[in-house]
Amino acid sequence: MRKPLLKLSLNAIAALPLTVAQLFGASMGLLAYVGSKQYRSLFRPQYEAVVESRNLPLKLWAAIRASGMLFSDSLWIWRNPQKALTLVEVQNWDVVETAINEGHGLVMLTPHLGGFEIIPRVLAQHFPATILYRPSRQAWLNEVVEEGRAYPNMHFVPTNLHGVRQMTRALTRGEAIGILPDQVPSGGEGVWVPFFGRPAYTTPLPARLANRNNTPVVMFTAKRKGLGKGWLMQATRLSPLSEDATISAAELNVAIENAVLVAPEQFIWSYNRYKHPAGAELPPKS
Structure with a gap:
């Protein structure tokens, strides 16, 4: 009974006007931070270390609220894709057109x-x-995510060999592939390279796929503009990534850092970017 109720609750959040959904998300972010020691132990040190190292203003509570909005934005976009598209301002689209017109995906x-x-x-x-x-x-949550992400011209594949093969075929057809580069890969599939000054287990997969056929790599961000005001989407083409897995992963992390710095408070600081996945070698000693 609990799982259907949770699913119903998520759908109810997504049915709210965007402003209300984001306010609800902000409240959930605050509750998660105040109510969970584990959440705080991940969120605050990761966020504070970055703003201190880059001499940025500390906006802890804004970042905490934004962490909940990250979740509510996703739910709202899944349920209201056409409305969401009217609320996104796209910059640098010529970067995308130029890249895809090269014919290598x-x-x-x-x-x-x-x-x-x-x-x-x-x-x-x-x-x-x-x-x-x-x-x-969790099967019920996976069902919610898969239903929400379903959209014409978008095909989702799992993080396994079959999924990678499908992505390779898509590039061969001159299509786009999408990767969430800030996720920690499974043990044996990544390398340890710096991310904001700390060793982070990082995937070399984007470089490996791109270097097969000189495929352009573009980093995208979607900065929240304000309550109910939508998002500013920007595209930055990266320089060709190295053939060396460790070097390319380090290059990738620099690009992610630059993307995060577009809106530091809106990044997913509650995610343990520095965890040691089972089966991975130990990180290098500093």
Whole structure:
């Protein structure tokens, strides 16, 4: 009974006007921070270390509220894709057009920031996109996510060999593929390289796929503009990534850092970016 109620609750949040949904999300972010020691132990040190190292203003409570909005934005975009598309301002679209017109496909990178779920929907208006995702361990939540993400011209594939093969085929057809580059890969599939000054287990997959056929790599962000005001989507083409897995992963993390700094408070600081996945070698000693 609990799982259907949770699913119903998520659908109810998504049915709210965007402003109300974001206010609700902000409240949930505050509750999670205040009510969970584990949440705080992940969120605050990761966020504070970055703003201190980059001499940025500390906006802890704004970041906490935004963490909940990251969730509510996703729910709202899934349920209201057409409305969401009218609320996104797209900059640098010429970067995307130039890249896809080269005929080698496109590697689309979208960190967990702001309204990141709107990005593949914008691209899907123009060409097909095959997107890599990691299924949730909870079947009911996975069902919610899969239903929400379903959209014309978007094809989701799991993070396994079959999924990678499908992405390779999509690039061969000159289509786009999407990867969430800030997720920690499974043990044995990543390398340890710095992310905001600390060793983070990082995937070299974007470089490996892009370097097969000189495919352009574009980093996207969708910064939240304000309550109910939608998102500002920006695209930055990356320089060709190294053939060396460790170097390319380090280059990738620099690009993610630059994306995060577009809106530091809107990044997913509650996610343990520095965890040691089972089966991975130990990180290098500092």
